[in-house]
Amino acid sequence: MQNTAFGEAAMAANTTGSDNTAIGRNALQSITSGSQNTAVGLGAGSTNSQGTGNIFIGYMAGSQETGSNKLYIDNSSTTTPLIHGDFETDTVTFNGDVAITGNLSADKVVSSTGKAVMHFEEATGAVHIGQNSMVFYDSAGAIGNGKDIMASSVGNIQIGKQATDVTSFVGEVNVPEPTKPTHAVTKKYADTSTAMSMAVASSLNSQHEGHHFGIGFGEFGGQTAMAIGLSFDFDKGNFNFAVTETDIMEDPAYTGGFSWNF
Known part of the structure; x- marks a missing residue:
């Protein structure tokens, strides 16, 4: 049985405890059979009698702790020290x-409940924010x-969360060409639609009586379109396509119409 004690009443009650170190008055004063404890400071670990593997550092640090494998660093007898550790679970708590x-x-x-707040994935370089939330790739x-993804x-x-939220972009915003009614459109797509409308209007621009066949062309914003138009003229009406x-x-886009004379 080997122990080191320095200070008045340090390890005063020890009977079978071994490999303990107590420095300071009343440090580990109640230890009887506990082993491998370290206490530095007046009254550090003073009520522990059978605990093993504890470390108490500071004035009255861990003086209320009776268990094993704990770490206390503080300058009072508080149960929530500035630094608290548990060697069994390999956890450290900073109370500040x-x-x-x-x-x-x-x-x-x-x-504090064990839910992931942030996680780094070494293999892909991804940073996960939240338990099942955003992922950022470098x-x-x-x-x-x-x-950056x-x-x-x-x-x-x-x-955005509320209807009153405002989203602003600085710089260019690139979106894919739309494939569904709810998709946003690109400038290229919008300009092409305008060019198509212009081409259709040109293909049906008949100025004379009778049937007509026309080819129209439109260009807008660097986008071009062609259209083919047919117009049939009857005594009491007109059909165009x-x-x-x-x-x-x-x-393709289609358009057609009928008109009658009264």
Whole structure:
């Protein structure tokens, strides 16, 4: 049995405890059979009798702790010390603000309930924000490949929460060509639609009586379109039809109409 004790009443009650170190008056004063404890400071760990593997540093630090494998660093007898640790679970709790002037290395940040707050994925360079939320890929990674990517872990992103929220963009905003009624359109798509309308109007611009066949052309914003138009003139009415198509539209556009004389 080997122990080190320095101070009045330090380890005063010890009987079978071994490999303990107590420095300071009343440090580990109640220890009887506990082993491998370290206490530095007046009254540090003073009520612990059978605990093993504890570290108490500071005036009265851990003086109310009776368990094992705990870390207390403080200058009072509080049960929520400035620094508290549990060697069995490998956890450390800071009961106060923490300032770090150097680098902080961590692969995952979790909440007090164990839910993921932030997680870094080494293989892809992705940063996950939230338990099942946003994912950010760095441009230097294999997935980013020159672009910073923001994605959703569930495949659905909403920008803004309230109807009064405002979303502003600085710089260019690139969107794919629309394929559904609810999709946003590009300038190229809108300019092509205008060119198609102009081409249709030109193909049906008949100025004389009788049947007509026409070819129309439209150009707007650098986008072009062609249209073919037919017009049939009857004694009491008129029928016209036109079709136009461009490369970026999935389907051709049609227009037609009837008119009667009274």
